[in-house]
Amino acid sequence: MADDKQSWLNRMANLDKRWVFLCILLAVGFPLFFPIGLPMRPSQPVKDFYEVLQALPDGSMILLSGDYDPGTKAELYPQNVAILQQACKKHMKVVAIALWPTGPPMLERAFNEVAVGQYGYKYGVDYVNLGFKEGREAVMVEMGRSIRHAFPRDFYGTPISQIPLMDKVENYNSFPVLIDISAGYPGTKEFVQYTQGRFNITLLSAAPAVSVPEFSAYYQSRQISGMLTGIAGGAEYEALIGHPALSARAMDGISFGHLVIILFILLGNVFHFLGKRTSA
Amino acid sequence: MKRQIPLLITFFFGIFMIIQYFIPHHGVNEWGGRFQGWTIIVLAFAYVLGVANVLRISLEKVYRKEADWPFKLVTCISLVLMMGIGLVEGVGEDTFFVRRLYNQLYVPMGATMYSTLAFFIASAAYRAFRIRTWHAALLAVTAMLVMIGRIPIGQGIWSGFPRLSDWIMFEGPNMVGQRAILIGAALGAISTGLKMVFGIERSYLGSGD
Amino acid sequence: MRSMQFSMPKACAALCLVLSAFSGSLAEPILGDQQAAGVRALLPPRDVQAMDTPRDGGLSLTIRWQPPSGEEAGLLGYRIYRADSPNWEFRLVGQVDRNTMEYQNIPNDSIKVQMGKEYYYKVAAYDSLGEAMSEAVGPVKSRPTWFDIHRLPILVAIVLFFGSVLVFFRITKRGKGLFIRRIAGIAAMEEAVGRATELGRPVLYVPGIMDVDNIQTIASMVILVDVAKLAAQYDVPIIVPLNRAFVVPMAEESVRQGFLNAGRPDSYDPDNVRYLSDEQFAFTAGVNGIMVREKTAAHFFLGAFFAESLILSEMGFSTGAIQIAGTANIHQLPFFVVACDYTLIGEEFYAATAYISKDPQLLGPLKGADFMKVVIMALLVVGSLLELFGVHWLTGLLTLS
């Protein structure tokens, strides 16, 4: 009997690592396909981000800058989708630009998924994707004078004079808020340095986790009014808008992954000590 | 001849690079920069050796029909095809070489290999964090504390976890430990440099007279 | 350090050029606004100074100024002009934004500085209406510096280190002070090779994934000679997969030398030094394959490793091999410590050759490094006490920039 127990404990203590692999696969993969929605406690920057948008009257116009690439897709695309969720829920009109050449296709995908797919937005009437413009900070500054001048045509090559939504757009003042989804340079930092103070913009930033330390300083000084911080921030934000989606799933996966590893460490020790005791 | 000249070459370039660090004079500096350019070029020549090595060893196995020889053939064919296309077409952003071969073969395989780390980090934690010694105990406990501090559930259990985790990581023990290693390793690197420049360590240069 | 200093104003200047391209188109409407508001004329910058850039190579000059007196709301930035004589025509050198009060005329500018030649500078404040030019300052000429005094602490450290190494050379040559504390990982190397021999399986030696210009790879090549010698003595094959093409000839020489040192040059098999790929994870995949298929029984991971460290050592563990790792890459040490039987941490890794050979010549630098540690500890104690009493000259000395 004792021998049986002993050998069982030994087997558990030297568990084939493929069982560990399987557990990790399930822990990370399961929430991806079957969302669980672990409770989130939103941090202050995320709350501020949500509240700034929520405080706008329904039907406001917002400016969205998609400055990211496939490399940061895992963190920023879910944020992009979630931002559109909140905006569409409040029937906001969205004008999207990009200072990264890789931005417009991402924006397009997000628009198709949320604005068109779920809320029946019409292109040119409810939202517009102005595409990419080369020039980095210079474009930012020029938009302070005239967005129409900086983006004479949209992503699909249509002159903006033919786009009804653009009639009301002049410069930053046409928008109560600018949201920058920023993976690096040019991005939020440059918006703060070149335009935020100069044109008195309410700036919101959606950033990957690595940029958070840098942007925190701007958030502290209120140059950024709210901030989504990586996957965790995205998940908190999704909880706030009541629409747990991609970030929440990823965050669930991350949480479960951590928990499984912690559990394995604890179990490993339990088996180890029990094994020692029975053998002694 | 086989050994003296290489030692002299190493000595000359080593000493020059040390001395030029202290001399801002633009002439000296430009030579330093030039040598750097040379190393990049000489290192690039080595690719020929590398590819020759892969092809030689793989083809030998194919020729001798050793175990897994068809896979060696896969390596050779993909290598030759990829290289041929790249050399003819160039390596610009908008080439077949980059858009198809690089983005669709190389990138996903690299990313997948990288992501297997998630599995290995778990199996390593399960096996190694047994509290057999003080060392293992410290490793396991700090690792768990930091992990708990990084997830929302940890914050739910005790709101201080994230701060504790950040303290361990950025202000406390982690920083101290890293600093001690850095200073020690710097000393090791410096002694190695010294041994190389002055030819105290020369076994790597092979034998000969 | 240098390039930082140089590139910052350059980057600002380039940026401002781009911005000014747009401000050209901006000019018209703003002009209208400002005229309506009745803006007064712009004042020139104050206290313009031109000097030789200190501690430089002799090809740059530095111009500093103070902002114009009074509120300058419309001020966009400053332009820097230069001429060979105060009466000649001044040409635009560069441009900076309104928050920058310094400009360095450096070799990257289109108008360069020649060593020893005299120049005059003017600085202009500009807005959308025009610019206000300062008086010319000069003459100023650039001289090269032959010694960067801020790097004196480094020189002192080198002299101390060299000196101590020389002293220890003499001591160790007389056969004294040869003691080195036990380093378990190095002591276990022979055991590992022996194990592989018992099992009749090959030894695997991975020298990291960096090129030869990384000092860890060089150190690893030197250790490889000793490990190859062990393998030759025990008559087991040693497989060396490589991630960098340039390491191929190095590793070939090292292994061959090891076999030669063991007196068995004929057993050397060049096919076991294998270049796989410069790509980190293709290399990892390949090494995984070697570990599983060739059933290597002793693994040495010595060199500069990155994320692949854990993949290799975990795969290696599951094949049941004895594993000895060593690296100075801090972020990978935890994974080696966790998954390998022995890990050489940082300096222990560099100490390996001296430890194995016990050659008095190699012990000299090791002892010198120990002496330096004593110096550092003394510095830390004294320096911290000085800081405690508000004396900051030591930290000032070590700032280096």
Next chain:
Amino acid sequence: MAPRNFIILAIIAAVILVMLFTGAFSDFQSLKLWVGALLTLMIFSFLYKDNPFYKFAEHLFVGVSAAYWMTKGIQTTLWPNCLRPVLLDWFQGGAASVAADHLPFGVLPYGVARVIPAVFGLILLTRLIGPIGWLSRWAMAFIIGYAAGTNFTRYLQSDFVGQIYNTLLPVVNGPGAFGVFVAYAVIAAALILAYRFLIAGLQRGAGAVTTRSIFWIATVVFVLLFATKFPNLTVVTGVICGLIYFFFSVEHKGLFGWTSRIGIYMLMLAFGATFGYTVMARISLLIGRMSDLGTWLGRVF
């Protein structure tokens, strides 16, 4: 290996190559998904055990990436920075390009300076020719000399002087800190005395275990409080203990042994922290791969 595995492999290879090279497929987004997903699964299959699919992916990856870096090296370094200018010099007399360049100290004409790396490179390639292969050591010697020299000063500046500079901190700071420090020192002395005269001499037994546990818990709490109250002092002491661990010339016994043990504990704490901190990044990578696989699954079903 059984011949039917070869047939499987040949089919995989054919499918992938046809997918890649057929122009008709290039319009499909799903082509990308399929190739990526299949290769991903092939590599993941290794986690279960070695198999022909993994072998295929591994060998393909090695071939493709080795060729990628070699091609890139030739196209972006060797040709534009070395071969092309040398050939231009050769065929056009080189006079024009030499005159235009700045010659520092005029030691070498620029054309010659440009040929030297090519010579070193060709010397390196003598390895491929058996009898004069030893010449390649000259090229190695050049790289090693350059690397040893630059690393020497780089490590001295950033890791040596830089880290020492960061560690020079006022050890006891803040108002009234000295008083607190003295109080802590008294407690520390009390703990050491308690260990020496009380704990160390305890015999086995339930009471002893309890007393010991209380003592060690009190010590850990004390150390933690001390570390947070005097962070700078902790840093300086910690670094010194760590350095003592790396001291090779003296046997680690007595006081030296104690401090070096504290040093290695510091290192273990650091390793644990780094390990725990890295978990998130690794899991995120896996999530990235899985969501790509998910997109593919979504397409398929």
